[in-house]
Amino acid sequence: MNEDFLHYVWKYKLFSKGDLKTTSNEVLTILKSGIHNKNSGPDFLNSELKIDDQVWIGNVEIHTKSSDWYLHNHEIDTNYDAVILHVVWEDDATIYMKNNKALPTLILKNLVDKAVFTNYQQLFSKEQRWIPCQSEIANVDRFVFDNWKERLFFDRLERKSNVIKKSLKVENDNYEAVLFQLLAKNFGLKVNGESFLRLAKSVDFSIIRKCSFNEKQLSALLFGQAGFFEVEFEEEYHQELKEEYKYLKHKYNLKPIANSEFSFFRMRPNNFPTIRIAQLIALFVKHQNLFSKLMIVKNLEGFYKLFSVDVYPFWKTHYSFEKESKSSAKKLTKSFVDLLIINTIIPLKFLYKKSREVVYEDEFLDLLRNIKSEKNSIISKFSELKIISKNAFDTQALLELKNNYCAPKRCLECAIGKTILKRK
Known part of the structure; x- marks a missing residue:
């Protein structure tokens, strides 16, 4: 079991919410799940819960086992004093607050739909796969996939632009100088x-x-x-x-x-x-x-x-x-110019337009959709999985998907992974 999965289940309430009770048989109602905290400290901040007849506002901490609370030394960390609920997969120890009262605890193990858990196990199987969802990706709803591709493309564009931004700082915002450097690098292949x-x-x-x-x-x-x-x-x-x-x-x-x-x-x-x-x-x-x-x-x-x-x-x-x-x-050649447009001109132009707050996203999307698909091993492999690239927009989005979501197994942050997890 992975804590990231439990975070995902809690965040999107992928468990049975009727007749929830804590390990002390207190009636639990989730009013607000809270804000997912990816920094140090409790996992969800500013959560709002009703336990029996009392409304509580505070933080939620999530562990695979209750005893992880002590394993991580939370009992001596003041950041955890405002935790109002401990969410666990298995309850193997009673956790006490500083007033010596038991910390309200919710066990998820019997509340999560079996299909959600099965889908999760398949995605994160230790079996060697090119991408975790390779047997499911071709069946993902096209509307979901197309919207996610746009997000992937602009994430990739932002990252490329941030690299260029560093060069601009060195060159005192001389765009002509940075363009020369970027083109030179691309001419070298x-x-x-x-x-x-x-x-x-x-x-x-x-x-x-x-x-x-x-x-x-x-x-x-x-x-x-x-x-x-x-x-x-x-x-x-x-x-x-x-x-x-x-x-x-x-x-x-x-x-x-x-x-x-x-x-x-x-x-x-x-x-x-x-x-x-x-x-x-x-x-x-x-x-x-x-x-x-x-x-x-x-x-x-x-x-x-x-x-x-x-x-x-x-x-x-x-x-x-x-x-x-x-x-x-x-x-x-036109194919070489296409590479220059994809790797240099679009990221630089995006950054320049953004700095002047005149970005028209459709301009970049339309341009890429008129450029032929790139050819490389990643795009060929997606093609084998029946994910066909029609143009450079598709290939750029798929490269981002493979390198920054599939490879590091960020399925719980991926629209495709989320869709697969929720399937019955």
């Missing part, structure tokens, strides 16, 4: 993301802004900071950028990060860090005030148009500084 972020942070954004009016300067700056001039290549373009970087390095007192940080191993050529840096350069050369432009765009096609940029001609025939290759445009 999983393999090189942290290295790209270090690259972005290695130069003050004011220098990025000054160089963004000149493709050669910005290329020299970023490839130089990334350490790509530490190795000699015969390419004329490489030599030109190297000379330009020497000037910039001296002028701004720059220190490059290690070239060895960037991985090319087992990557598709279009994802090579050199190509992604070239695309990032093309984007910021074309749009010096990218953040401002992104805040105006509301539809998917508008974002695709904004991110439609051409890399410098050298990169159309190269994947690295080392050798020439067959010519290709190397434009940002």
